[in-house]
Amino acid sequence: MTTTPDLHIFRDKNGTPHIEAETHDDMYWGQGFVHARDRGVQMLMMRILGQGRLCELLNDSNESLGIDKFFRQMNWHNNLEREFDKLEEKYQDYLQSYANGVNAAFAEKSPWEYKLLGYKPEKWTANDSIMISRMVGYLTLAQSQAEMERLFVEMVQADISREKLEELFPGNLGELDIDLLKKVELGERIVNPSSLWDMGAPRMMASNNWVIGGARTKSGQPILANDPHLEVNRLPNVWSEIVLSGGGRYVMGGTMPGAPGVLTGRTPEIAWGVTYAFVDAIDSWIEDCKDGKYRKEGEWHDFHIRTETVKRKKADDVDVNFYENEHGVLDGNPHRPGLYLATRWTGAGSGAVTIRAFFDIAEATTAKEGMNIIGQVETGWDFVFADKAGDIGFQMTGKVPKRRASISGFVPLPGWDSENDWDSYISVEEMPRSLNPKSNFFATANNDLNEYGKIPPINMPMGSYRAERINALLAEKDDFTVEDVFAMHADLYSLQAERFMAILRPLLPNTPQGEILREWDLCYDTDSQGAYLFEAFYKELYREVFGKNGFGVDALDFLNDESGTFIDFYQNFDRVLLADDSSWFGDMSRDELYHKVAVKSLNIEAKTWGSRQQYTMSHMLFGGTLPAFLGFDRGPITGVGGRATIHQGQIYQSAGRTTTFFPSLRMVTEMGEDKLYSNLAGGPSDNRFSKWYVSDLENWLNYRYKKTRADGGDELAF
Numbered sequence: 001m002t003t004t005p006d007l008h009i010f011r012d013k014n015g016t017p018h019i020e021a022e023t024h025d026d027m028y029w030g031q032g033f034v035h036a037r038d039r040g041v042q043m044l045m046m047r048i049l050g051q052g053r054l055c056e057l058l059n060d061s062n063e064s065l066g067i068d069k070f071f072r073q074m075n076w077h078n079n080l081e082r083e084f085d086k087l088e089e090k091y092q093d094y095l096q097s098y099a100n101g102v103n104a105a106f107a108e109k110s111p112w113e114y115k116l117l118g119y120k121p122e123k124w125t126a127n128d129s130i131m132i133s134r135m136v137g138y139l140t141l142a143q144s145q146a147e148m149e150r151l152f153v154e155m156v157q158a159d160i161s162r163e164k165l166e167e168l169f170p171g172n173l174g175e176l177d178i179d180l181l182k183k184v185e186l187g188e189r190i191v192n193p194s195s196l197w198d199m200g201a202p203r204m205m206a207s208n209n210w211v212i213g214g215a216r217t218k219s220g221q222p223i224l225a226n227d228p229h230l231e232v233n234r235l236p237n238v239w240s241e242i243v244l245s246g247g248g249r250y251v252m253g254g255t256m257p258g259a260p261g262v263l264t265g266r267t268p269e270i271a272w273g274v275t276y277a278f279v280d281a282i283d284s285w286i287e288d289c290k291d292g293k294y295r296k297e298g299e300w301h302d303f304h305i306r307t308e309t310v311k312r313k314k315a316d317d318v319d320v321n322f323y324e325n326e327h328g329v330l331d332g333n334p335h336r337p338g339l340y341l342a343t344r345w346t347g348a349g350s351g352a353v354t355i356r357a358f359f360d361i362a363e364a365t366t367a368k369e370g371m372n373i374i375g376q377v378e379t380g381w382d383f384v385f386a387d388k389a390g391d392i393g394f395q396m397t398g399k400v401p402k403r404r405a406s407i408s409g410f411v412p413l414p415g416w417d418s419e420n421d422w423d424s425y426i427s428v429e430e431m432p433r434s435l436n437p438k439s440n441f442f443a444t445a446n447n448d449l450n451e452y453g454k455i456p457p458i459n460m461p462m463g464s465y466r467a468e469r470i471n472a473l474l475a476e477k478d479d480f481t482v483e484d485v486f487a488m489h490a491d492l493y494s495l496q497a498e499r500f501m502a503i504l505r506p507l508l509p510n511t512p513q514g515e516i517l518r519e520w521d522l523c524y525d526t527d528s529q530g531a532y533l534f535e536a537f538y539k540e541l542y543r544e545v546f547g548k549n550g551f552g553v554d555a556l557d558f559l560n561d562e563s564g565t566f567i568d569f570y571q572n573f574d575r576v577l578l579a580d581d582s583s584w585f586g587d588m589s590r591d592e593l594y595h596k597v598a599v600k601s602l603n604i605e606a607k608t609w610g611s612r613q614q615y616t617m618s619h620m621l622f623g624g625t626l627p628a629f630l631g632f633d634r635g636p637i638t639g640v641g642g643r644a645t646i647h648q649g650q651i652y653q654s655a656g657r658t659t660t661f662f663p664s665l666r667m668v669t670e671m672g673e674d675k676l677y678s679n680l681a682g683g684p685s686d687n688r689f690s691k692w693y694v695s696d697l698e699n700w701l702n703y704r705y706k707k708t709r710a711d712g713g714d715e716l717a718f
Contacts, residue, residue, distance in 0.1 A: 006021055006022040006023065006026050007019070007020070007021045007026045007027075007029065007030050008020040008021070009030055009033065009034065009718045010712065010715040010716060010717065010718050011684075011692075011715070011716040011717070011718050012243075012708065012709075012712045012713055012714065012715070012716065013713060013714050013716065014695070014696070014706045014708070015683065015684045015685075015691075015692040015695050015696075015716075016241050016242065016243060016684060016706075016708050017034040017038065017241075017242050017243070017684065017718060018242075018243040018245070018712045018715075019031060019034060019242070019243070019244050019245065019246075020245045020246075021245065021246040022246070022247070023246060023247065024090075024094060024246045024247055025093055025094065025097045026097070026246065027244050027245065027246030027247075028094045028095075028097045028098045028101070028244075028260045029097040029098065029100055029101035029104075030101060030244070031098060031101065031242060031244060031255070031260050032097070032098035032099060032100065032101025032102040032103075032104075032105070032124070032260065033101035033102065033104055033105045034101075034105075034240075034242060034718070035101075035102065035105075035240060035255070035257040035258065036101070036102040036103075036104075036105035036106055036124070037105045037109075037718070038240060038257075038684050038685045038686065038687075038692075039236060039240050039257035039685075039686050040105070040106065040110065040111040040121075040686070041111045041113050041114070041236070041620065041621060041686045041687075042236055042238075042257050042258075042620065042686050043102070043124075043132075043257045043258045044111065044114060044119075044121055045620060045621070046132055046135060046257075046258050047124075047128050047131070047132070047258070049067065049071055049135075050071055050076050050077055050131045050132065050134075050135050051071070051077045051131075052067075052068040052069070052070075052071035052072040052077065052308065052310060053068065053310075053311070054067055054068050055068050055310055055311065055312040055313065055315075056068075056310070056311035056312065056313065057119050057313075058117055058119060059117075060312045060313040060314040060315060065310060065312070065318065068310045069310065069320055072308040072310065072320060072322070073320075073322055073329055074138070074348065075306070075322070075329070075348060076131050076134040076135060076138075076348065077131055079349060080127035080130050080131055080351065081127060083127075083130050083349070083350070083351030083352040083355075084126055084127055084130060084351075084352070086351075086352035086353075087352050087355065087356060088356075091355065091356050091359055092126065094260060094359055095126035095129055095130075095260065095355065096126050098126070098129060098260040099123075099124045099125055099126050099128070099129065102124035103123050103124055106121055106123075106124070111686075111687075113621050113622070117621075128258065129258060129259045129260060129355070130351040130352075130355060131351075132256065132258035132259045133259050133350070133351060133354050133355060133379075134347060134348070134350055134351065134379075136256055136259070136379075137347045137350065137354075137378070137379025137380070138345060138347060138348075138379070144568045144569075145278070145280055145281075145282050145460060146282050146284075146343060146345070147565070148460060148565065148568070148569055149282070149283075149284055149410060149412070150186070150284075150341075151559075151565060152165075152169070152410065152411070153181055153184060153186060153341070153412065154186065155550075155551070156176075156178055156181045156182060157181065157182050157184075157186075158551065158552075158555075160550055160551075161583070162176070162178060163583045164550060164583050164584055167575070167576050167579070167582055167583060167584065168572050168573070168575075168576060169410065169460075169572065170575075171408065171459075172408045172410040172411065172459050172460070173408075173410070173411055174406040174407045174408060174411065175406060175407055175411065175413060176411045177414075180286065180339075180414070181286070181411075181412065183338075183339050184286055184339045184340065184341060184412070185332055185338045185339060185340055186331065186341070187331040187332050187340070206229040206275075206276070206445070206446050206462060206466075206648055206661060207226070207227065207228040207229050207230075207274070207275035207276060207445070207446065208225070208226070208227050208229070208275065208443070208444070208445045208466060208467075208470060208646060208648075208663075209224075209225060209226040209227075209264075209273035209274060209275050209382065209383075209384045209443070209444055209445075210224075210225050210273075210384060210441060210442065210443035210444070210470055210474065211223070211224045211225075211273070211384040211385065211386050211392045211393075211394075211441065211442055211443075212224075212392070212440070212441045212474060212480050212485075213390070213392045213436070213440035213441060214390045214440075214671075215440045215478065216440045216441060216474070216477065216478045216479075216480055217479065217480045217481070217670070218479040218480065218481050219481075219670060219672045220672075221388075221390070221670055221671040221672035222271075222386035222387070222390060222391075222392050222670070222671045223386070223480055223481075223482060223485055223668065223669070223670045223671075224266075224271040224272070224273055224384060224385075224386045224392075224668070224669055224671075225273065225485045225488070225489070225666075225667065225668045226254075226264050226273030226274065226275075226384075226665075226666075226667045226668075227489055227647075227663035227664075227665065227666045227667070228254075228264070228274065228275070228663070228664055228665055229648045229661045229662060229663055229664065230661065230662075230664040231659060231660055231661065231664070232615075232617065232660050232661075232662045232664050232681040232682075233615045233616060233617050233618060233635075233651075233658055233659070233660040234617065234618055234619075234620050234623065235617050235618065235619050235620065235623075235632075235633070235634065235682055235686070235693070235694065236620070236682050236683070236685070236686035236693075237664055237665070237680050237681050237682035237683070238256070238664060239254040239255070239256070239664060239665045239680060240254070240255050240256070240257045240684065241253065241254055241255070241665075241678065241680060241684065241708070242255050242262070243708060243710060243712065244262070244362070245710065249267060249268060249362070249363075250267060250268065250674075250710040251265060251266070251267045251361075251362040252265050252266060252676055252708060252710060253265015253266060253667065253676060254665050254667065254678075259355075259358075260355075260358070260359070261355075261358035261359055261361070261362065262358070262361075262362065263358070264665075264667060265667070265676065266669050266676060267362060267364070267365075268388070268674060268710075269364070269365040269366070269387055269388045269389075270361075270364055270365065270366065270367060270369075270370050270385060270386065270387045270388070271385065271386045271387075271669045271671065272361065272370055272374065272383050272384065272385050272386075273383065273384050273667065274381050274382070274383050275381065275382045275444050275445065275446055276380065276381060276382070276446055277380040277381050277382045277396050277397070277398060277444075277446070277449070277457070277458065278380070278446055278458055278460060278461045278462055279380035279396065279398040279400050279457040279458055280400070280408070280409045280410065280457065280458065280459045280460065281345060281346040281347060281379070281380055281398050281399060281400050281401070281457075282343065282344065282345040282346070283327075283343070283344060283401065283409050283412075283422070284327075284328075284341045284342065284343045284344075284412040285327040285328075285341070285342050285343075285412060285413060285414070285415035285420065286339050286340075286341060286412050286413065286414050286415055287325070287327065287330060287334075287339065287340050287341070287342050287415045287416075288339055288414075288415075288416055289330070289332070289334035289336075289337065289338060289339070289340055290334070290337040290338075291334075291335065291337075292323075292334050292335045293334060294325055294330075294334060294342075294415065294416075295416045296415070296416050296418070297416065297417075297418055298416075301325070303323040303324060303325055303330065303334055304323070304324045304325065305321055305322070305323060305324075306321070306322045306323075306324055307319055307320070307321050307322075308320045308322065324342075325342060325415075326344075326421065327342035327343070327344050327415050327421075328342045328343045328344030328345070328348075329342060329343060329344075330342045331343065341412055342415060344422075346378070346398075346399040346400070346401065346425070347378050347379045347399060350378035350379060350399065351378075353376050353377070353378050354376075354377045354378045354379065356376070357373050357374055357376045357377050358377075360373045361373050361374055365387070366387045366389065366391060367385035367386060367387040367391040367392060367393040367435065368391065368393065368435055370383075370385045370387070370393070370395075371383070371385060371393050371394075371395040371433060371435065372428065374395055374397060375395045375396075375397055375428035375431065375433070376397070376428060377397035377398070378397075378398070378399045379397065379398055379399070380396070380397060380398030380400070380457075381396070381397045381398070382394065382395075382396050382397075382444040382446075382449065383395050383396075383397065384442055384443075384444065386669075386671050387671065388671045388672075390671075391435065391436055392435075392436060392437075392440075392441075392442060393433070393434060393435045393436070393442070394432070394433060394434045394437075394442045394444065394449075394452065395428075395431070395432075395433045396431045396432040396433065396449060396452075396453065396457065397431070398426075398431070398457060399425050400425060400426045400431070400455075400457040401422040401423075401424075401425055401426075402422070402423055402424045402425060402426055402455065403422070404419060404420075404423075407420075408459040409459060410459050410460065426453075426455050426457055429454070430453060430454040430455045431453050431455075431457060432449045432450060432451070432452035432453035432457070433452060433453065434452050439474075439475070441471075441474040441475075443467055443470040443471050443474065444467065445462070445464075445466035445467035445470060445646075446461060446462035446466075446467075447461050447462060447463070447464040447466070447467040447468075448461040448464065449461075460569055460572070461571065462568060462569070462570075462571060463496065463570055463571035463574065463643075463644055464571065465494065465495040465496045465644035466644060466645070466646055466648070468495055469491065469493065469495050469645075469646055470488065470646060473488055473491070482668050482669075482670055482677055482705075485668045486666075486668065486677070486703060486705060488646060489646065489647060489663065489666050489668075489703065490646075490647055490703050491645065491646040491647060492523040492524045492525050492640055492641055492642075492645050492646075492647055493522055493523050493645060493646075494522050494523070494524060494531075494642055494644045494645050495644060496574065496642075496643070496644035497520075497522045497531075497534055497642075497644070498522050499578060500534070500538070500577075500578070501517075501520070501522065501534070503578070503590070503591075503594060504517075504537070504594050504598060505517075505518055507591055507594050507595040507598060508598055508602075509595075509598060509599050509602065511602065511603075512606070513533055513602040513603070513604070513606050514598070514602060516529050516530055516533060516606050517530050517533045517534060517537070517602065520533075520534065523645075524609055524640055524641050524642040524645050524649060525609065525610075525640055526608065526609060526610035526613070526638055526640055527608050527609070527610065528608065528609040529606040529607065529608055529609070531609035531642065532606065532607050532608060532609045532611070532612065533602055533604075533606055535609075535612075535642070536601045536602065536604060537597060537598055537601045537602060539560075539601070540597050540600060540601035541577060541593075541594070541597045541601075542556065542560070542566065542573065542577075543556055543557070544593065544596070544597050545576065545577060545582075545584050545585065545593070546573065546576075546584065548586075549584050549585070549586050550584060560652075567643070567650060567652065567661070570643060609640070610638045610639075610640070612651075613638055613639040613640065613649060613651055614635075614636045614637070614638055614639075614651075615635060615636065615637055615639060615651050615658055615660050616633050616634070616635030616636055616637070616658070617633060617634040617635050617637065617681075617682070617694075617697075618632075618633045619632035619633055619688065620686075630688070631688060631693075632688050634694055634697065637701070639651060639660065639662060641662070647662075647663060648661055648662065648663065649661075649662055650662075662681065663681075664680070664681050665678065665679075665680050665681070666678060666679050666700070666703075666705070668705065674709060674710045675707050675708065675709055676707070676708040677705040677706070677707060677708075678705060678706060678708065679696055679699040679700040679703070679704060679705055679706060680696040680697075680699075680700060681696075681697065681700045682694055682696060682697060682700075683695040683696050683697065684696075
């Protein structure tokens with residue numbers, strides 16, 4: 001047990017840390033202490049990455065240099081003091097208290113893993129937590145939008161026809177100038193995005209959340225559920241569960257080590273759950289450059305030159321120049337005449353507003369109040385809410401530009417024309433939101449929710465299959481219990497497969513494989529041969545349609561293997577594949593195409609879905625480098641689910657590394673009781689020699705939910 005004046009820290013029987021304090025300052029001190037003690041390896045790695053100091057502090061290699069350049073380009077480590085100064089004194093005190101708790105823990109015992117690598121941690125600062133909040137809002141999330149917009153330019157330059165592009169991106173190509181985009185010089189990617197995740201950055205992607213009003217529950221009280229889908233094949237888990245009690249109140253749930261507050265969880269009066277919103281808060285402009293300048297409204301202007309020095313342990317330091325203007329960072333050298341892209345993300349200068357919101361949500365008492373508070377968050381998320389009075393709600397967040405009519409933000413436009421600039425941002429009231437919907441439930445799953453707003457912030461959502469499945473199940477009952485919600489978390493039925501199979505089933509060959517697929521129940525369980533065969537068909541259909549008739553097979557395989565294009569934005573491609581007719585089909589009808597691909601792709605052994613869903617959970621620093629008997633890595637583990645099932649289960653190779661997307665944290669709460677039901681793909685601690693290293697893994701694998709109570713129950717030493 002660790003105590004400080006007016007502070008009590010302990011674990012409950014499941015290892016979840018509890019902090020009890022008289023004041024909020026002490027409470028956040030305790031959260032910092034617990035984060036540092038349980039997740040110090042994770043926190044310090046995030047800071048090293050965000051500062052672009054991997055070569056300096058840990059691993060000096062060419063790959064690390066690329067990663068450092070990437071993070072220096074993002075520029076999240078600068079202008080942090082400005083954001084801190086925007087905060088009122090009490091919020092500054094909370095941030096500083098959190099940092100003091102972190103430093104107290106590291107002073108007692110810093111992570112031994114870094115001692116082996118010769119790294120002695122510097123003190124944690126309040127500004128470090130602001131930087132972490134920026135990183136969490138961008139990595140994989142806004143980044144996926146940026147990657148897709150770049151891919152679109154590459155598609156234009158590969159001479160894919162306007163007709164085909166319109167089919168893939170309907171409604172998003174306003175003012176597309178193909179001839180102009182073909183003249184743009186694209187720079188080399190600074191770093192393959194997959195490299196970032198191998199170094200310990202949290203890879204975030206899809207999630208589900210839903211809330212059920214009391215009129216549809218057995219108890220008459222709202223039930224809220226959340227299961228963020230993140231990378232689970234790394235240890236520790238991205239999430240850290242915690243219970244904070246201070247000033248006579250509690251807040252508990254999932255937190256992100258390095259930042260104070262609770263991202264998904266509850267208080268005595270309200271609960272909230274989070275998913276990524278796929279809002280478009282990142283744009284690119286075409287800049288006309290020469291002599292180190294850019295053209296704007298007929299005049300030439302100087303770029304701001306930001307020079308970053310990357311220090312290296314084993315080589316000479318490297319100076320990198322970034323050219324910046326009102327449109328962001330230039331992808332090129334303006335001293336070489338030409339057209340280049342400049343890209344800007346609205347969250348790059350975020351911090352103060354978001355930090356304030358996550359402090360304030362712990363004090364909110366109604367769903368409506370929570371919506372107005374969380375609605376201020378500067379990065380793009382979908383939140384659902386429930387309160388003890390019976391209200392439920394939904395609020396999308398994000399600092400989203402208001403663009404002029406006819407443009408979506410997807411197509412790069414000329415930077416020399418001021419009418420293409422951002423003017424203002426969508427307000428909280430204009431963003432998609434809903435309080436007490438008539439259906440008495442609301443679900444989000446990274447889908448298109450523009451209909452709930454006054455101004456549409458989404459132009460490239462994820463597929464709607466998971467959301468449709470959740471909504472269909474929620475409409476079936478009016479006596480939901482938490483156990484019913486547990487069962488929904490485990491649902492493996494694919495609406496995507498249902499829609500493809502409606503077309504494919506009568507076209508299947510009369511072979512044993514064809515018969516297996518014909519009789520498939522459309523579920524992605526471990527023993528399913530149908531899921532295995534369907535995925536073989538689906539992949540070959542992509543290669544036939546988008547490879548041979550568009551990107552080229554080699555380019556398509558590269559996108560499959562080296563990017564998240566088909567992981568994030570499969571809805572765009574499915575729209576084409578499910579169409580009655582398409583220019584992408586060439587001279588074949590859809591039925592002819594499906595039959596041809598089925599005959600070709602199903603001439604394989606019918607294995608089980610579980611046979612291709614194997615992965616190992618690897619330690620974020622030492623994964624794959626130490627003997628298995630030491631226990632740093634765990635597995636092999638067999639995953640279930642697919643890209644379009646409520647229980648998402650995706651495993652794929654990217655740059656030779658295994659990447660996964662599964663429900664990393666499952667959480668359910670009913671407002672009639674002060675409990676949180678959850679399980680975590682891992683455990684509370686990142687220390688291999690702690691009993692809490694993977695203490696929740698068996699619960700997670702077997703869909704068992706532990707109960708966390710605000711009072712903690714039996715106390716264990718921290």
